Amino acid sequence: MLSTLRKIVQEVNSAKDLKTALTIIVQRVKEAMGSQVCSVYLLDPETDRFVLMATDGLNKRSIGRVSMAPNEGLVGLVGSREEPLNLEDAASHARYRYFAETGEERYASFLGAPIIHHRRVMGVLVVQQKERRQFDEGEEAFLVTMSAQLAGVIAHAEATGSIRGLGRQGKGIAEARFVGVPGAPGAAVGKAVVVLPPADLEVVPDRAVADIEAELALFQRALEGVRGDMRSLSSRLENQLRPEERALFDVYLMMLEDASLAGEVTTIIKSGQWAQGALRQVVTDHVRRFELMDDAYLRERASDIRDIGRRLLAYLQQAHQTTLTYPDNTILVSEELSPTMLGEVPEGKLVGLVSVLGSGNSHVAILARAMGIPTVMGAVDLPYSKIDGIDLIIDGYHGEVFTNPSELLRRQYADVVEEERQLTRGLDALRALPCVTLDGHRMPLWVNTGLLADVTRAQERGAEGVGLYRTEVPFMTKERFPSEKEQLAIYREQLAAFHPLPVTMRTLDVGGDKALSYFPIKEENPFLGWRGIRVTLDHPEIFLVQVRAMLKASEGYDNLRILLPMISGTHELEEALHLIHRAWGEVRDEGVDIPMPPVGMMVEIPAAVYQIRDLAAQVDFVSVGSNDLTQYLLAVDRNNPRVADLYDFLHPAVLQALRIVVDGSHAEGKPVSICGEMAGDPAAAVLLMAMGFDSLSMNATNLPKVKWLLRQVSLAKAKELLEQLMRIDNPQVIHSALNLALRNLGLSRVINPAATIQA
Template sequence: MLGTLRKIVQEVNAAKDLKIALGIIVQRVKEAMHSQVCSVYLLDEDVNRFVLMATDGLNKRAIGKVSMAPNEGLVGLVGSREEPLNLERASEHPRYLYFAETGEERYASFLGAPIIHHRRLLGVLVVQEKERRHFDEGEEAFLVTMSAQLAGVIAHAEATGSIAGLGRQGKKVIRDTRFSGIAGAPGAAIGSALVVLPPADLEVVPDKKIKEIEDELALFQAALESVRADMRMLSDKLANQMRREERALFDVYLMMLDDCALAGEVVKVIRTGQWAQGALRQVVGDHVQRFELMEDAYLRERASDVRDIGRRLLAYLQQARQQTLTYPDNTILVSEELSPTMLGDVPDGKLVGLVSVLGSGNSHVAILARALGIPTVMGAIDLPYSKLDGIELIVDGYRGEIIANPGDVLRQQYQTLVEEDRQLSRGLDLLRGLPCETTDGFRIPLWVNTGLLADVVRAQERGAEGVGLYRTEVPFMMKERFPSEKEQLAIYREQLQAFHPLPVTMRTLDIGGDKSLPYFPIKEENPFLGWRGIRITLDHPEIFLVQVRAMLKASEGLDNLRILLPMISGLQELEEALRLIYRAWAEVRDEGVDVPMPPVGVMIEVPAAVYLTRELARQADFISVGSNDLTQYLLAVDRNNPRVAGLYDYLHPAVLEALQRVVNEAHAEGKPVSICGEMAGDPSVAVLLIAMGFDSLSMNATNLPKVKWLLRQVGMAEAKELLTKVMLVDNPQVIRSTLQLALREFGLSRLINPGTVLKG
C-alpha cells in the first residue's frame, strides 16, 4: 500500500494543474483498487454543491455538469457526514440519486471517502464496481488513506489555479482570491509580490515566461560551466581517498551535464520561452520521477544523483539572479520562511508588506515586523507562494489574510484603510511629549523593545521613556562570528548614549529555540525545551563574561544600564549568573573603568519561575515578565507553529493568574516588576496590566502611541473594575469580548477594532 501511495502522490504532485492532477488520481486509484470506476467530486463553496470534476469509468461528458447538494445523493451523504460510506447495493440506499448522463446504473457497489484538508471539506473520492460486494477493510483503509494524502495536493492545485487568475476549467478570471494565515503585524498593504525562494529547492521553482531567450541560455551555460568545474575539482581533491570505480561517479555527473544529456534537454525547454530555473525543474523532475518508479533498486537510487545535479545548477542560477534582483515599488516580500536578513536586503522605502508560509504571530520575524510597522501575515500554510511572483496582493495584517488579484472595489476599500491608518498614526504622533497618565492621575512609564539601530530613532520619535528590553542577540545574528568585546562595547555604547539618561535594560545573549546563530548551530529535537538562553551562556562563561564586560564598559559615565537574565528557572542559575557578573565587574574595575554595579533583573518566562518569584526577587534588583515565552510554556503551545497558533492566547485565564501572582510576589519583596512581551503592546490588554500593578510596560515602538492614547482615556478605578470582571471569566475568547465591549462603551473602539472600514 505504501509503495503505491508514494507513487500516486509523486505523480500527482508533478501535475501542472488541477485538471491533470484529478485525471491522474482517478486513473491510478482505479488501477490500484482494481475497480471499474473512480471519480472525484469537489465541493463548489459558492453554490454549496459537489461537482463531478474527474472520472475514469463514468461518462466523461458528465464532468462539470453533474452535481449534488450535501443533502442529495450518496456523495452528498459522505460529504455531510465527513466519514466513509461502504455499500454493497448502492441503488437500494434511500439517498441514492440517479444521473442518466453518468451511466452509473451498471455499478452496484459503492465506496466513498471525504477529502478533508485542515478541517475544510474539499470533496469526495469514490470507487464503484459492477458486482454486488462489500469492499473489505483493507480497501476501505486504502481509499481513506489516499483521500487524506491527496487532500493537500488538491488544495494546493486549486489555490495555484486561483492565483493564476484561472478557474477550474482554466477560463474564468478569478478576483479577490483569499488565503488565510495568522495576523503577524497590524496594518494593511497593497503591492506587488516578490518571492524569495529557499536556496536550491527545485520543487518550489515556479514557471516563468521570458522574452530574452539568449540571455537565459547564457545564464544556464555559465551555471553548467561552474558545476562542471566543481565536479572536476572534487574529483581531483578526492583522488587519493577513493578507488577508481568510486571516482567514476564524478564522470557520470559530467556525462549528465553534457549537451546531449540532461543539459541539452534543459536548453530545449528554455528555447520554448521558459526561464532557466523552471526548465531545470521540469527536466530534473521528469528524470527523477522516471527513476523513482523503476523496480530495480540500483536504478531507483540514481534519482538522488539527478536531484543533486539539479540542486547544484539551481544554486548557481539563483546566485546569478540574486545579483540582478530588482525590488518593485510597494514590494510585498513573500517567502516560505522569512528572515531578518531578507528584510534588510530590500531598499529603503520599498517594503510595504510581508507574507510568510511558516511561523506564527509570535515568531521573531513577526515581532520585528511590528517594531518596523510593516503589515504582516504569518503561517499561510496553504498558500502556493512560489506562484505569486509579480502578482498584485493585499496583505491584511489585522485579519491575517492575503488577497491575490484584488478587484477594483476591494482595492479601493483597502486604500481607504491604508490612508485611515496613516492619518491615525499622524494624530498619535502629537502625544509624543505627553506623559502616560490615567484620567485619575496614575502615572506609568512606557518603554520600548529594541534590537536594531532603526528602533532607536523610531522609539525617540514616539516618546519612549526608556528601554525595557534590548535584544543583544540581534547584533550577534548579523555577524559571521561572535563579536569581540570591543565590537560589542561600541554597539552597547551607542544604545546607552542614544537613550541617556533614560534606563536601558540589556538582556544577556538569548539564543536557542527559534533564534540561531549561523556560526553556533544548535541541533535539537525540541529546541524550546532545550539548550537556550541562560543555559547556553552559563555553559559558556567565556561568552557571558565578554558580553557583561562590554556592557559595563559601555555604561561608563552614563550609569543607565540595567542587565536582564533570560530563561531563569531556578535560584541556582541566578546565583551562578550573579557570581559571573560580579567577577566581570571586578575585572573591569581592575582595568581602571569606574562604573557602579548596575541593577540586575530576572526574566519570568518559565512556569517554574512564576512559583519562585518571591525567592528570585530577594536576590534580583527587579523582575521583568517575558509574556511571549511565558504564554507559550504555560499553554504548551509552540508559538512558531501555525497549526496550533489558535491555541496561543495571552488572555488565557492561566496566563492572567500567573501575571497577577508575579506582580504580587515581586511587590511583597519591594521590587519593581515590568512586562516586556507583545502583550504589553496590545492597547486594550495594557488596561488590565496597569490594573494588575505592573510598574512599567515595554513594547515595540509602533504600538507605544496607541497604548499611551488609550491609557490616557481611562481611570485606574475603571481599569481595576474591568480586571476584577475578567478574572472571573474562564474562557479567553469571552475575556477578549468582555474587554472590547467595555472599551467600546468608553468610546475607545478605533484602537481596539482597526479596519472597521471593511465590511464582510
C-alpha cells in the same frame, strides 16, 4: 500499499493544474484498488454543493454537471458527516440518489471518504463496484489514508489555479484569498517580489523572460561551472577512490551534456521560461521518474539528479542575486523570511511581508512589528513560487493575502492604508505627553529594541526607557562572536542614545528560533532545548565577555539594567548572579569605577511562575516575557501556523499566571514589567495595567496606540473590566468581551481599521 500511496501522491504533486491532478487521482486509485469506478467530488463554496470533478468509470459527460447538496445523496452524507461510508448495496440506502447521466445504476457497492484540509471539507473520494460486497478494512483504510494525503495536494493545485486567475472549472476569477496568521498589523497594496532560499529547487518560481539569449548564456555558464567542479573533484579524489567509484563523476558529466538533462533545460528556456524555472521543471520530472522505478539502484539515481540540479541552481542564483529588482510598494514573499532579506530592500520601497512558514510570534514577525511593516505569517496554502511580480493586497490584521485583487478591493484597502497614515499622524501629537489615566495613574511605557533604527523610532514616539534590548541582534549580524571591544561600542551607543533613561539589556538569548550561523544548535525540539541562560551558563567565557562589555559601556551613564532570560529555578539565577558579580569585580580591578547595575530575571518558563517569590527575592526587578510564557503554558509552538490559533495571550491560564507573577513580585517589594508582544497590544495593555504591572515595554510602532488608549480610561474602570474577564473561561469570549467593552467606551479606533472590509 505504502509504496503505491507514495507513487500516487508524487505523481499528483507534479501535476500542472487541478484538472490534471484529479484525473491522475481517479485513474491511479481505481487501478490500486481494483475497482470499476473512482470519482472525486469537490465542494463548491459558492453554491455549497458537491460537484463531480473527475471520474474513471462513470460517464465523462457528467463531469461538472452532476452535483448535490450536503443533505443530498451518499456523497453529501459522507461530506456532511465527515466520515467514511462503506455500503454493500448503495441503492438500498435511504440517502441514495440516482443520476441518469452518470450511468451509475450498474454499480452496487460504494465506498466514500471525505477529503478534509485544515478542518475544511474539500470534497469526497468515491470507489464503486458492480458486485454487491462490502469493501474490507484494508481497502477502507487505504481510501481514508489516500484522501487525507490528497487533501493538501488538491488544496495546493486549487490555489495554484486561482493564482493564475482560474477557478475550479478553469474559468476566470477576479481574485483569490489565502489565509495565514496576523504577523504585524496594517494593510498594504503592492507587487510581490519572491525571495528564494539558496539552492532549493522545489521553491523556484515560474518567471517569464524577454531576453531568452541572456538566460541561455547564463545557463551555459552554470553548466561550465558545474563541469569544472566535477573535474576538479574527480582529480582531487584520484588517490582516495577506486576507478569504478570515480566513474560517478563521469555519469554526472554525461548528464550535463546537451543530449541529456542540459538539452531539455535549453528547450524550455527557449519557450520563454527563465533558466532557474526551466531547471526546476526538468530536474523535478527526472527525479519523479526515477523515484517511481522499482529497481532500488535506479531509484537512488534520483538523488544524483537532485544534486546536479542543486549545483546548477547555486550558480544560477549567484548570477541572479545582483539582478533582483524591487519595485515601489514591494511586498516581500518567501518560504521563510529572514531579517537579512528585509535589509536588502532599498529604503522606502518595502510596504509588506508574507512568510509561508512561521507564526505571528516568530522572530521576523516581532521585527516586522518593530519596523511597522504589515505582515502575514504562516500562509501555508499560498503557492508562493507562482506569484512573483503579481499584484497583492495583504491584511496584517486578519492574516489574509489577496492575489489579483479587484478594483473595488484595491480601493477599499487603499482607504485603510490612508486611514492608518492619518491615525499615525494624529497619534504623533501624544509624543511629549505622559501616559496618565483619566484618574491620574501614571504608567511608564518603554520600548523593545535591537536594531539601530529602533533608537530613532523609539525617541520619535516618546519612549520613557528600554524595557528589553535584544543583545542577540548584533550577534546575529556577524560571522563570529563579537569581541568585548566590539560589544562595548554597540552597547555604549545604545546607553548614550537613551541617557538618562534606563536601558534594560538582556544577556545573549539564542536557541529556539534565533540561530547564530557560526554557533549552530541542532536539536529535535529547540524550544525545549539548549537556549537562553542555559547556553551562556554552559559557556561562561561568552557570558563573562558580554557582561564585562555591558558594565564598561555604562561608565558615566549609570542607566544600565541587566536582564537574565529563560530562568527556570533558583540554581540558574544564583550561578548567573555569581558570574555577574565576578565580571563586575574584574572590571573594577581594571580601574573602571562603576556601581553594580540593577539585575533582573525574566519569567518565561511556568516553573518560574510558581517560584516567583523565591526568585524575586534575589533580584532587583522582574520582567515577564509573555511570548514564551504563553507558548510554554499552552504547549503551543509559536512558529507553527497549524496551531497558531491556539496561541493566545488572553487565555485564562495566561492571565492567571500573570497575576501570580505581579502579586509575588510585589510581595517581595520588587517592581515587575512585561516586555512581550502582549504589552504592545492596546486592548491587552489595559488589562496589564489593571493587574498592577509597573511598566510596559513594547515595539515603538505600537507605543502611541497604547498611550492613546490608556489615556482614555481610568484605572478603576480597567480594574473593573479585568475582574469581569478573569471570571470567563474561554479565550474567544474574553477577546469579544474586551473588544465590546472598548467599543462601548468609543475606544476601538486603534485596534483594527480594516474591520469594516470584513463586514
